[in-house]
Amino acid sequence: LEVIVTSQPAASQCTIERRRIGEIEVLSVAGVVDMLTASQLEEAIAAATKDSPRGVIVDLNAVDFLASAGMGILVAARDELPASVQLAVVADGPATSRPLKLIGIAEVVGLHATLDEALAALTA
Amino acid sequence: MPSTEKPGNRPQFARTDALADPVSAAAIRREFSDWLRRSFTLDATKASDVVLAVNEAMANAAEFAYVTGERPGTMHVQADYDGTAARLTVTVADEGTWRSAGPATKERSRGRGIPLMHALADRATVDSSRAGTTVCLEWNCVTAVR
Numbered sequence: 417l418e419v420i421v422t423s424q425p426a427a428s429q430c431t432i433e434r435r436r437i438g439e440i441e442v443l444s445v446a447g448v449v450d451m452l453t454a455s456q457l458e459e460a461i462a463a464a465t466k467d468s469p470r471g472v473i474v475d476l477n478a479v480d481f482l483a484s485a486g487m488g489i490l491v492a493a494r495d496e497l498p499a500s501v502q503l504a505v506v507a508d509g510p511a512t513s514r515p516l517k518l519i520g521i522a523e524v525v526g527l528h529a530t531l532d533e534a535l536a537a538l539t540a
Numbered sequence: 541m542p543s544t545e546k547p548g549n550r551p552q553f554a555r556t557d558a559l560a561d562p563v564s565a566a567a568i569r570r571e572f573s574d575w576l577r578r579s580f581t582l583d584a585t586k587a588s589d590v591v592l593a594v595n596e597a598m599a600n601a602a603e604f605a606y607v608t609g610e611r612p613g614t615m616h617v618q619a620d621y622d623g624t625a626a627r628l629t630v631t632v633a634d635e636g637t638w639r640s641a642g643p644a645t646k647e648r649s650r651g652r653g654i655p656l657m658h659a660l661a662d663r664a665t666v667d668s669s670r671a672g673t674t675v676c677l678e679w680n681c682v683t684a685v686r
Contacts (some may be wrong), residue, residue: 428566451562484652508586518659
């Protein structure tokens, strides 16, 4: 387990932990993903991609606020990841999965309600 | 940053002359969220919708309003409640000019804020003029805490 990035005090708090499960890189994001912290998510996804994973899972289940700045990072990741690397997003709640579904990002990034579901989808 | 919060049955929230930048937007979002949860009996989904829509209006002001200026300008956030109509109205105004996405810009949120506001609010309008941009967001069926 490696803590890649932590918070900016007094600003928005975002913590991202990265771990490897088999050939899958899992990024567990907690706190706020907004204009101030979206770059942390971008950097974490880029770092996770370097170790040639079969897939990258971005777990947003501990995120309590997700702004369009963060949604944009997810869409960009899907566009920029090599075709050999699968992407999945884990989110289930009014602050995360709801807005992702409302503006049609859920279908683009591969949305799952739980980490187990995402792992099953990527290792199938 | 002058502020007003009136107790009672006409809850009001105002942050005037706030810096139109991401740090200020995040701080006002937290204050607004606290005020919203204190003042109204909203379910988790509606509370979340309101806070995200207001955030996107402020984010647009912070991103777009003053891209040509050397320093960020100001933005004004005001929320009013009409108890008779059970309607919550939030306006976010800035004095800059929004720009559409250009090749030189890298902002990833560009283009998603406005569709989000329309999806999250019962009514959303964006009025731009040379004097600035005003976003007006409305929600119906909002009940104040007694």
